[in-house]
Amino acid sequence: xxxxxxxxxxxxxxxxxxxxxxxxxxxxxxxxxxxxxxxxxxxxxxxxxxxxxxxxxxxxxxxxxxxxxxxxxxxxxxxxxxxxxxxxxxxxxxxxxxxxxxxxxxxxxxxxxxxxxxxxxxxxxxxxxxxxxxxxxxxxxxxxxxxxxxxxxxxxxxxxxxxxxxxxxxxxxxxxxxxxxxxxxxxxxxxxxxxxxxxxxxxxxxxxxxxxxxxxxxxxxxxxxxxxxxxxxxxxxxxxxxxxxxxxxxxxxxxxxxxxxxxxxxxxxxxxxxxxxxxxxxxxxxxxxxxxxxxxxxxxxxxxxxxxxxxxxxxxxxxxxxxxxxxxxxxxxxxxxxxxxxxxxxxxxxxxxxxxxxxxxxxxxxxxxxxxxxxxxxxxxxxxxxxxxxxxxxxxxxxxxxxxxxxxxxxxxxxxxxxxxxxxxxxxxxxxxxxxxxxxxxxxxxxxxxxxxxxxxxxxxxx
Numbered sequence: 001x002x003x004x005x006x007x008x009x010x011x012x013x014x015x016x017x018x019x020x021x022x023x024x025x026x027x028x029x030x031x032x033x034x035x036x037x038x039x040x041x042x043x044x045x046x047x048x049x050x051x052x053x054x055x056x057x058x059x060x061x062x063x064x065x066x067x068x069x070x071x072x073x074x075x076x077x078x079x080x081x082x083x084x085x086x087x088x089x090x091x092x093x094x095x096x097x098x099x100x101x102x103x104x105x106x107x108x109x110x111x112x113x114x115x116x117x118x119x120x121x122x123x124x125x126x127x128x129x130x131x132x133x134x135x136x137x138x139x140x141x142x143x144x145x146x147x148x149x150x151x152x153x154x155x156x157x158x159x160x161x162x163x164x165x166x167x168x169x170x171x172x173x174x175x176x177x178x179x180x181x182x183x184x185x186x187x188x189x190x191x192x193x194x195x196x197x198x199x200x201x202x203x204x205x206x207x208x209x210x211x212x213x214x215x216x217x218x219x220x221x222x223x224x225x226x227x228x229x230x231x232x233x234x235x236x237x238x239x240x241x242x243x244x245x246x247x248x249x250x251x252x253x254x255x256x257x258x259x260x261x262x263x264x265x266x267x268x269x270x271x272x273x274x275x276x277x278x279x280x281x282x283x284x285x286x287x288x289x290x291x292x293x294x295x296x297x298x299x300x301x302x303x304x305x306x307x308x309x310x311x312x313x314x315x316x317x318x319x320x321x322x323x324x325x326x327x328x329x330x331x332x333x334x335x336x337x338x339x340x341x342x343x344x345x346x347x348x349x350x351x352x353x354x355x356x357x358x359x360x361x362x363x364x365x366x367x368x369x370x371x372x373x374x375x376x377x378x379x380x381x382x383x384x385x386x387x388x389x390x391x392x393x394x395x396x397x398x399x400x401x402x403x404x405x406x407x408x409x410x411x412x413x414x415x416x417x418x419x420x421x422x423x424x425x426x427x428x429x430x431x432x433x434x435x436x437x438x439x440x441x442x443x444x445x446x447x448x449x450x451x452x453x454x455x456x457x458x459x460x461x462x463x
Protein backbone atom coordinates (compact mmCIF):
# COMPACT_ATOMS: atom_id res chain seq x y z
CA UNK A 1 0.00 0.00 0.00
CA UNK A 2 1.33 3.41 -0.93
CA UNK A 3 2.14 5.60 2.07
CA UNK A 4 1.34 8.83 0.23
CA UNK A 5 -1.57 9.73 2.50
CA UNK A 6 0.84 10.05 5.42
CA UNK A 7 3.24 12.29 3.52
CA UNK A 8 1.29 15.49 4.22
CA UNK A 9 1.45 17.79 7.23
CA UNK A 10 -2.07 19.19 7.68
CA UNK A 11 -5.28 17.16 7.85
CA UNK A 12 -8.97 17.78 8.48
CA UNK A 13 -11.26 15.04 9.78
CA UNK A 14 -15.01 15.40 9.17
CA UNK A 15 -17.37 13.69 11.61
CA UNK A 16 -16.54 12.80 15.19
CA UNK A 17 -18.10 9.40 15.48
CA UNK A 18 -15.87 6.51 16.46
CA UNK A 19 -14.09 6.25 13.11
CA UNK A 20 -13.48 10.01 12.91
CA UNK A 21 -12.00 10.05 16.41
CA UNK A 22 -9.81 7.07 15.54
CA UNK A 23 -8.54 8.75 12.36
CA UNK A 24 -7.79 12.05 14.13
CA UNK A 25 -5.91 10.27 16.91
CA UNK A 26 -3.87 8.15 14.52
CA UNK A 27 -2.80 11.25 12.62
CA UNK A 28 -1.93 13.07 15.84
CA UNK A 29 0.22 10.15 16.99
CA UNK A 30 2.05 10.38 13.66
CA UNK A 31 2.88 14.01 14.40
CA UNK A 32 0.39 15.58 12.00
CA UNK A 33 -1.54 18.82 12.42
CA UNK A 34 -5.19 17.81 12.75
CA UNK A 35 -8.40 19.85 12.60
CA UNK A 36 -11.34 17.69 13.69
CA UNK A 37 -14.89 18.92 13.17
CA UNK A 38 -18.51 17.89 13.46
CA UNK A 39 -21.90 19.43 12.76
CA UNK A 40 -22.82 19.16 16.44
CA UNK A 41 -22.34 22.18 18.67
CA UNK A 42 -19.18 22.71 20.71
CA UNK A 43 -21.21 22.00 23.84
CA UNK A 44 -22.43 18.68 22.46
CA UNK A 45 -18.85 17.74 21.55
CA UNK A 46 -17.47 18.02 25.09
CA UNK A 47 -17.39 14.24 25.51
CA UNK A 48 -15.61 13.89 22.16
CA UNK A 49 -12.90 16.34 23.20
CA UNK A 50 -11.95 14.08 26.09
CA UNK A 51 -11.31 11.20 23.65
CA UNK A 52 -8.96 13.10 21.35
CA UNK A 53 -5.17 13.06 21.50
CA UNK A 54 -3.36 16.20 22.65
CA UNK A 55 -2.84 18.59 19.78
CA UNK A 56 -6.04 17.78 17.87
CA UNK A 57 -8.07 20.95 17.31
CA UNK A 58 -11.82 20.35 17.62
CA UNK A 59 -14.48 22.61 16.12
CA UNK A 60 -18.25 22.17 16.13
CA UNK A 61 -21.06 23.62 14.09
CA UNK A 62 -20.06 22.22 10.70
CA UNK A 63 -17.41 20.48 8.63
CA UNK A 64 -14.31 22.68 8.72
CA UNK A 65 -11.38 22.25 6.35
CA UNK A 66 -9.07 25.08 7.41
CA UNK A 67 -5.79 24.88 5.52
CA UNK A 68 -5.80 21.07 5.39
CA UNK A 69 -4.04 19.31 2.55
CA UNK A 70 -6.12 16.13 2.96
CA UNK A 71 -9.61 15.55 4.35
CA UNK A 72 -10.53 12.28 6.07
CA UNK A 73 -14.28 11.75 5.99
CA UNK A 74 -16.44 9.65 8.31
CA UNK A 75 -18.81 7.19 6.61
CA UNK A 76 -21.97 8.92 7.83
CA UNK A 77 -21.46 11.93 5.55
CA UNK A 78 -23.31 11.67 2.25
CA UNK A 79 -21.40 12.12 -1.03
CA UNK A 80 -23.98 14.72 -2.12
CA UNK A 81 -23.07 17.25 0.59
CA UNK A 82 -22.00 20.62 -0.93
CA UNK A 83 -18.72 20.56 1.01
CA UNK A 84 -17.44 17.72 -1.19
CA UNK A 85 -18.08 19.67 -4.38
CA UNK A 86 -16.17 22.56 -2.82
CA UNK A 87 -13.23 20.31 -1.95
CA UNK A 88 -13.14 18.90 -5.48
CA UNK A 89 -13.06 22.43 -6.87
CA UNK A 90 -10.12 23.22 -4.56
CA UNK A 91 -8.43 19.93 -5.53
CA UNK A 92 -8.21 18.81 -1.92
CA UNK A 93 -8.28 15.00 -1.76
CA UNK A 94 -10.98 13.34 0.34
CA UNK A 95 -10.21 9.90 1.75
CA UNK A 96 -11.95 7.42 4.01
CA UNK A 97 -10.81 6.24 7.41
CA UNK A 98 -10.07 2.78 5.95
CA UNK A 99 -7.86 4.35 3.27
CA UNK A 100 -5.90 6.17 5.97
CA UNK A 101 -5.59 3.02 8.08
CA UNK A 102 -4.34 0.98 5.13
CA UNK A 103 -1.67 3.59 4.46
CA UNK A 104 -0.53 3.35 8.08
CA UNK A 105 0.08 -0.40 8.27
CA UNK A 106 2.06 -3.20 6.68
CA UNK A 107 -0.36 -5.80 8.05
CA UNK A 108 -2.31 -7.52 5.25
CA UNK A 109 -5.97 -6.49 5.13
CA UNK A 110 -8.65 -8.96 4.08
CA UNK A 111 -11.66 -6.91 2.98
CA UNK A 112 -15.27 -8.07 2.77
CA UNK A 113 -18.10 -6.07 1.25
CA UNK A 114 -21.62 -6.63 -0.04
CA UNK A 115 -25.15 -5.70 0.89
CA UNK A 116 -25.86 -8.66 3.19
CA UNK A 117 -23.75 -11.21 5.03
CA UNK A 118 -20.58 -9.15 5.27
CA UNK A 119 -20.54 -8.93 9.09
CA UNK A 120 -21.02 -12.67 9.55
CA UNK A 121 -18.43 -13.39 6.86
CA UNK A 122 -15.97 -10.99 8.48
CA UNK A 123 -16.14 -12.59 11.91
CA UNK A 124 -16.06 -16.04 10.33
CA UNK A 125 -12.77 -15.18 8.61
CA UNK A 126 -11.40 -13.90 11.91
CA UNK A 127 -12.51 -17.07 13.69
CA UNK A 128 -11.06 -19.44 11.08
CA UNK A 129 -7.69 -17.68 11.03
CA UNK A 130 -7.45 -17.39 14.82
CA UNK A 131 -8.39 -21.05 15.23
CA UNK A 132 -5.43 -21.93 12.99
CA UNK A 133 -3.14 -20.14 15.45
CA UNK A 134 -2.52 -17.03 13.36
CA UNK A 135 -2.77 -13.50 14.76
CA UNK A 136 -5.92 -11.87 13.41
CA UNK A 137 -8.43 -9.19 14.40
CA UNK A 138 -11.65 -8.02 12.74
CA UNK A 139 -12.91 -4.46 12.48
CA UNK A 140 -13.99 -1.75 10.09
CA UNK A 141 -17.69 -1.20 9.52
CA UNK A 142 -18.27 -4.11 11.90
CA UNK A 143 -17.50 -1.96 14.92
CA UNK A 144 -13.87 -1.14 15.74
CA UNK A 145 -12.37 1.32 13.21
CA UNK A 146 -9.24 0.13 11.43
CA UNK A 147 -7.40 3.24 12.62
CA UNK A 148 -7.80 1.89 16.17
CA UNK A 149 -6.40 -1.50 15.18
CA UNK A 150 -3.46 -0.86 12.88
CA UNK A 151 -1.03 -0.12 15.72
CA UNK A 152 -2.09 -3.17 17.75
CA UNK A 153 -1.19 -5.97 15.34
CA UNK A 154 2.08 -7.14 13.80
CA UNK A 155 2.82 -7.25 10.06
CA UNK A 156 2.74 -11.06 10.33
CA UNK A 157 -0.91 -11.02 11.39
CA UNK A 158 -4.08 -10.18 9.49
CA UNK A 159 -6.67 -7.44 9.71
CA UNK A 160 -10.12 -8.53 8.54
CA UNK A 161 -12.20 -5.54 7.54
CA UNK A 162 -15.88 -5.26 6.83
CA UNK A 163 -16.05 -2.35 4.40
CA UNK A 164 -19.24 -0.56 3.44
CA UNK A 165 -20.23 1.45 0.40
CA UNK A 166 -20.13 4.50 2.68
CA UNK A 167 -16.42 3.88 3.25
CA UNK A 168 -15.49 2.74 -0.24
CA UNK A 169 -16.60 5.80 -2.22
CA UNK A 170 -13.66 7.72 -0.74
CA UNK A 171 -11.00 5.06 -1.36
CA UNK A 172 -8.32 5.63 -3.98
CA UNK A 173 -5.28 3.40 -3.35
CA UNK A 174 -6.93 0.85 -1.03
CA UNK A 175 -5.48 -2.54 -2.03
CA UNK A 176 -6.59 -5.41 0.21
CA UNK A 177 -4.55 -8.61 0.38
CA UNK A 178 -7.75 -10.55 -0.39
CA UNK A 179 -11.28 -9.45 -1.25
CA UNK A 180 -14.62 -11.11 -0.55
CA UNK A 181 -17.91 -10.09 -2.18
CA UNK A 182 -21.14 -11.40 -0.66
CA UNK A 183 -24.00 -9.96 -2.73
CA UNK A 184 -25.38 -6.74 -4.19
CA UNK A 185 -29.02 -5.84 -3.51
CA UNK A 186 -31.13 -2.68 -3.42
CA UNK A 187 -30.22 -0.68 -0.33
CA UNK A 188 -29.08 2.73 0.90
CA UNK A 189 -30.95 4.76 -1.69
CA UNK A 190 -31.36 7.25 1.15
CA UNK A 191 -27.58 7.81 1.01
CA UNK A 192 -26.62 7.56 -2.66
CA UNK A 193 -28.40 9.46 -5.42
CA UNK A 194 -28.88 6.32 -7.51
CA UNK A 195 -28.61 2.56 -7.18
CA UNK A 196 -25.86 2.65 -9.83
CA UNK A 197 -23.76 4.88 -7.56
CA UNK A 198 -24.22 2.42 -4.69
CA UNK A 199 -23.16 -0.51 -6.87
CA UNK A 200 -20.16 1.35 -8.24
CA UNK A 201 -19.06 2.25 -4.72
CA UNK A 202 -19.05 -1.45 -3.82
CA UNK A 203 -17.04 -2.28 -6.92
CA UNK A 204 -14.28 0.12 -5.90
CA UNK A 205 -12.95 -2.55 -3.53
CA UNK A 206 -11.62 -4.32 -6.66
CA UNK A 207 -10.07 -1.22 -8.20
CA UNK A 208 -6.45 -1.82 -7.20
CA UNK A 209 -6.37 -5.62 -7.17
CA UNK A 210 -3.29 -7.06 -8.82
CA UNK A 211 -2.74 -10.45 -10.48
CA UNK A 212 -1.67 -11.89 -7.11
CA UNK A 213 -4.81 -10.72 -5.25
CA UNK A 214 -7.36 -13.42 -4.34
CA UNK A 215 -10.92 -12.28 -5.05
CA UNK A 216 -13.82 -14.37 -3.75
CA UNK A 217 -17.06 -14.00 -5.72
CA UNK A 218 -20.63 -15.15 -5.01
CA UNK A 219 -21.84 -16.44 -8.38
CA UNK A 220 -25.44 -16.53 -7.15
CA UNK A 221 -25.40 -12.74 -7.63
CA UNK A 222 -25.77 -11.22 -11.11
CA UNK A 223 -23.54 -8.21 -10.50
CA UNK A 224 -20.82 -10.26 -8.87
CA UNK A 225 -20.90 -12.77 -11.73
CA UNK A 226 -19.88 -9.93 -14.07
CA UNK A 227 -17.15 -8.74 -11.71
CA UNK A 228 -15.83 -12.31 -11.44
CA UNK A 229 -15.58 -12.55 -15.23
CA UNK A 230 -13.60 -9.30 -15.43
CA UNK A 231 -11.32 -9.91 -12.45
CA UNK A 232 -7.62 -10.09 -13.25
CA UNK A 233 -6.47 -11.52 -9.92
CA UNK A 234 -6.92 -15.05 -8.57
CA UNK A 235 -10.69 -15.47 -8.80
CA UNK A 236 -12.35 -17.94 -6.44
CA UNK A 237 -16.06 -18.56 -7.02
CA UNK A 238 -18.69 -19.90 -4.65
CA UNK A 239 -22.31 -20.87 -5.03
CA UNK A 240 -25.19 -23.04 -3.87
CA UNK A 241 -24.58 -25.79 -6.43
CA UNK A 242 -21.78 -27.28 -8.47
CA UNK A 243 -23.56 -26.07 -11.59
CA UNK A 244 -23.36 -22.46 -10.39
CA UNK A 245 -19.54 -22.59 -10.33
CA UNK A 246 -19.06 -25.09 -13.16
CA UNK A 247 -16.82 -22.85 -15.27
CA UNK A 248 -14.69 -21.48 -12.42
CA UNK A 249 -11.12 -22.71 -12.08
CA UNK A 250 -11.20 -22.23 -8.30
CA UNK A 251 -14.53 -22.74 -6.54
CA UNK A 252 -16.53 -23.71 -3.46
CA UNK A 253 -20.07 -25.06 -3.57
CA UNK A 254 -22.88 -26.54 -1.50
CA UNK A 255 -22.92 -30.27 -2.24
CA UNK A 256 -26.02 -31.79 -0.62
CA UNK A 257 -25.37 -31.62 3.12
CA UNK A 258 -21.64 -31.09 2.58
CA UNK A 259 -19.36 -28.40 1.19
CA UNK A 260 -16.97 -29.16 -1.65
CA UNK A 261 -14.19 -27.23 -3.35
CA UNK A 262 -11.95 -27.17 -6.41
CA UNK A 263 -8.59 -25.48 -5.94
CA UNK A 264 -5.50 -25.48 -8.15
CA UNK A 265 -6.71 -28.47 -10.14
CA UNK A 266 -7.64 -30.64 -7.13
CA UNK A 267 -11.18 -31.43 -5.96
CA UNK A 268 -12.02 -31.65 -2.26
CA UNK A 269 -15.40 -33.37 -2.13
CA UNK A 270 -17.08 -33.02 1.23
CA UNK A 271 -14.21 -31.12 2.84
CA UNK A 272 -16.87 -30.06 5.32
CA UNK A 273 -18.79 -33.32 5.77
CA UNK A 274 -22.00 -32.25 7.54
CA UNK A 275 -23.46 -28.75 7.45
CA UNK A 276 -26.16 -29.83 9.92
CA UNK A 277 -23.48 -30.03 12.62
CA UNK A 278 -22.70 -26.31 12.28
CA UNK A 279 -23.94 -23.57 14.63
CA UNK A 280 -25.20 -21.58 11.63
CA UNK A 281 -27.91 -22.67 9.22
CA UNK A 282 -29.54 -21.71 5.96
CA UNK A 283 -28.24 -21.34 2.41
CA UNK A 284 -27.20 -17.72 3.05
CA UNK A 285 -24.95 -18.81 5.90
CA UNK A 286 -23.40 -21.57 3.80
CA UNK A 287 -22.51 -18.87 1.28
CA UNK A 288 -20.99 -16.81 4.09
CA UNK A 289 -18.94 -19.79 5.29
CA UNK A 290 -17.67 -20.64 1.81
CA UNK A 291 -16.61 -17.03 1.24
CA UNK A 292 -14.88 -16.92 4.63
CA UNK A 293 -13.04 -20.19 4.02
CA UNK A 294 -11.81 -19.05 0.62
CA UNK A 295 -10.51 -15.82 2.18
CA UNK A 296 -8.85 -17.68 5.06
CA UNK A 297 -6.75 -19.54 2.51
CA UNK A 298 -4.81 -16.26 2.15
CA UNK A 299 -3.60 -16.83 5.73
CA UNK A 300 -2.62 -20.44 4.89
CA UNK A 301 -5.60 -21.93 6.72
CA UNK A 302 -6.24 -25.46 5.43
CA UNK A 303 -9.67 -26.83 4.55
CA UNK A 304 -9.30 -29.35 7.37
CA UNK A 305 -8.62 -26.54 9.84
CA UNK A 306 -11.55 -24.52 8.49
CA UNK A 307 -13.95 -27.46 8.80
CA UNK A 308 -12.98 -28.00 12.43
CA UNK A 309 -13.14 -24.31 13.31
CA UNK A 310 -16.54 -23.80 11.69
CA UNK A 311 -18.09 -26.09 14.30
CA UNK A 312 -17.01 -23.77 17.13
CA UNK A 313 -18.09 -20.49 15.56
CA UNK A 314 -20.36 -18.32 17.69
CA UNK A 315 -22.87 -16.52 15.44
CA UNK A 316 -23.36 -12.78 15.75
CA UNK A 317 -26.40 -11.52 17.60
CA UNK A 318 -29.55 -10.53 15.71
CA UNK A 319 -28.67 -12.57 12.61
CA UNK A 320 -31.44 -15.17 12.55
CA UNK A 321 -30.60 -15.75 16.21
CA UNK A 322 -32.65 -18.41 17.98
CA UNK A 323 -34.17 -16.83 21.09
CA UNK A 324 -36.51 -19.29 22.82
CA UNK A 325 -39.04 -22.05 22.24
CA UNK A 326 -42.21 -21.48 24.27
CA UNK A 327 -45.25 -23.78 24.08
CA UNK A 328 -44.13 -25.19 20.74
CA UNK A 329 -43.43 -21.78 19.18
CA UNK A 330 -39.85 -20.99 18.15
CA UNK A 331 -38.73 -17.35 18.18
CA UNK A 332 -35.96 -16.02 15.93
CA UNK A 333 -34.37 -12.57 15.98
CA UNK A 334 -33.25 -11.43 12.52
CA UNK A 335 -33.21 -7.73 13.35
CA UNK A 336 -30.04 -7.20 11.30
CA UNK A 337 -32.12 -7.92 8.17
CA UNK A 338 -32.52 -4.23 7.37
CA UNK A 339 -33.56 -4.70 3.75
CA UNK A 340 -35.99 -6.98 1.95
CA UNK A 341 -33.27 -9.15 0.41
CA UNK A 342 -31.71 -9.94 3.80
CA UNK A 343 -35.09 -10.60 5.42
CA UNK A 344 -36.03 -12.93 2.60
CA UNK A 345 -32.79 -14.90 2.93
CA UNK A 346 -33.50 -15.51 6.61
CA UNK A 347 -37.17 -16.35 6.13
CA UNK A 348 -36.33 -18.96 3.51
CA UNK A 349 -34.33 -20.80 6.17
CA UNK A 350 -37.37 -21.21 8.42
CA UNK A 351 -39.81 -24.09 8.08
CA UNK A 352 -43.41 -24.71 8.98
CA UNK A 353 -46.13 -22.38 10.19
CA UNK A 354 -44.57 -18.94 9.97
CA UNK A 355 -45.57 -15.60 11.52
CA UNK A 356 -43.04 -12.84 10.79
CA UNK A 357 -42.88 -9.36 12.31
CA UNK A 358 -42.07 -6.93 9.49
CA UNK A 359 -41.51 -3.19 9.35
CA UNK A 360 -39.50 -0.10 10.19
CA UNK A 361 -38.19 2.82 8.16
CA UNK A 362 -39.33 2.92 4.54
CA UNK A 363 -36.14 3.30 2.47
CA UNK A 364 -38.07 3.15 -0.81
CA UNK A 365 -36.77 -0.31 -1.68
CA UNK A 366 -38.51 -2.87 -3.89
CA UNK A 367 -40.58 -5.27 -1.75
CA UNK A 368 -41.86 -7.52 -4.56
CA UNK A 369 -39.79 -10.59 -3.69
CA UNK A 370 -40.61 -10.33 -0.01
CA UNK A 371 -44.31 -9.84 -0.74
CA UNK A 372 -44.36 -12.93 -2.97
CA UNK A 373 -42.74 -15.02 -0.24
CA UNK A 374 -45.06 -13.76 2.51
CA UNK A 375 -48.10 -14.43 0.35
CA UNK A 376 -46.97 -18.02 -0.20
CA UNK A 377 -45.58 -18.87 3.22
CA UNK A 378 -46.74 -16.57 6.03
CA UNK A 379 -49.75 -17.73 8.03
CA UNK A 380 -50.04 -14.17 9.34
CA UNK A 381 -47.92 -11.03 9.21
CA UNK A 382 -47.48 -8.53 12.04
CA UNK A 383 -46.60 -5.04 10.83
CA UNK A 384 -44.72 -2.32 12.71
CA UNK A 385 -43.19 1.06 11.95
CA UNK A 386 -43.68 3.70 9.31
CA UNK A 387 -43.66 1.22 6.42
CA UNK A 388 -46.53 -0.86 7.84
CA UNK A 389 -49.28 0.63 5.69
CA UNK A 390 -47.22 0.25 2.52
CA UNK A 391 -46.48 -3.41 3.21
CA UNK A 392 -50.16 -4.04 3.96
CA UNK A 393 -51.21 -2.41 0.68
CA UNK A 394 -48.72 -4.40 -1.38
CA UNK A 395 -49.65 -7.68 0.30
CA UNK A 396 -53.35 -7.11 -0.22
CA UNK A 397 -52.76 -6.08 -3.84
CA UNK A 398 -51.00 -9.44 -4.28
CA UNK A 399 -54.03 -11.26 -2.88
CA UNK A 400 -52.96 -11.75 0.74
CA UNK A 401 -55.99 -11.82 3.07
CA UNK A 402 -56.53 -8.63 5.05
CA UNK A 403 -57.60 -10.56 8.15
CA UNK A 404 -54.12 -12.15 8.31
CA UNK A 405 -52.49 -8.73 8.68
CA UNK A 406 -52.02 -7.29 12.15
CA UNK A 407 -50.69 -3.86 13.11
CA UNK A 408 -48.72 -3.28 16.32
CA UNK A 409 -47.73 0.02 17.90
CA UNK A 410 -44.65 -1.34 19.69
CA UNK A 411 -42.55 -4.48 19.94
CA UNK A 412 -44.29 -6.08 22.96
CA UNK A 413 -47.62 -5.71 21.14
CA UNK A 414 -46.06 -7.17 17.99
CA UNK A 415 -44.74 -10.20 19.87
CA UNK A 416 -48.12 -10.66 21.54
CA UNK A 417 -49.97 -10.55 18.20
CA UNK A 418 -47.48 -12.89 16.53
CA UNK A 419 -47.68 -15.35 19.42
CA UNK A 420 -51.48 -15.34 19.33
CA UNK A 421 -51.48 -16.15 15.62
CA UNK A 422 -48.70 -18.72 15.91
CA UNK A 423 -50.72 -20.44 18.63
CA UNK A 424 -53.38 -21.31 16.06
CA UNK A 425 -51.10 -24.03 14.67
CA UNK A 426 -51.49 -27.46 16.20
CA UNK A 427 -48.05 -28.60 15.00
CA UNK A 428 -45.80 -25.86 16.32
CA UNK A 429 -44.89 -22.58 14.67
CA UNK A 430 -42.15 -20.01 14.16
CA UNK A 431 -42.25 -16.31 14.98
CA UNK A 432 -39.46 -14.27 13.43
CA UNK A 433 -38.45 -10.65 13.70
CA UNK A 434 -37.76 -10.10 9.99
CA UNK A 435 -38.04 -6.33 9.63
CA UNK A 436 -36.67 -5.80 6.10
CA UNK A 437 -36.18 -2.17 7.16
CA UNK A 438 -33.97 0.11 9.20
CA UNK A 439 -34.92 0.60 12.83
CA UNK A 440 -34.64 4.32 13.47
CA UNK A 441 -38.36 5.12 13.46
CA UNK A 442 -38.85 3.22 16.73
CA UNK A 443 -35.41 2.17 18.01
CA UNK A 444 -31.84 3.41 18.43
CA UNK A 445 -30.41 0.69 16.18
CA UNK A 446 -31.09 -2.76 14.79
CA UNK A 447 -29.41 -4.16 17.92
CA UNK A 448 -31.75 -2.19 20.18
CA UNK A 449 -34.72 -3.45 18.15
CA UNK A 450 -33.52 -7.03 18.49
CA UNK A 451 -32.90 -6.65 22.21
CA UNK A 452 -36.43 -5.31 22.76
CA UNK A 453 -37.83 -8.23 20.75
CA UNK A 454 -35.89 -10.74 22.83
CA UNK A 455 -36.97 -9.06 26.06
CA UNK A 456 -40.61 -9.24 24.97
CA UNK A 457 -40.24 -12.93 24.14
CA UNK A 458 -38.52 -13.81 27.42
CA UNK A 459 -41.06 -11.82 29.40
CA UNK A 460 -43.54 -14.54 28.46
CA UNK A 461 -41.40 -17.06 30.36
CA UNK A 462 -42.11 -15.15 33.56
CA UNK A 463 -45.87 -15.08 33.05
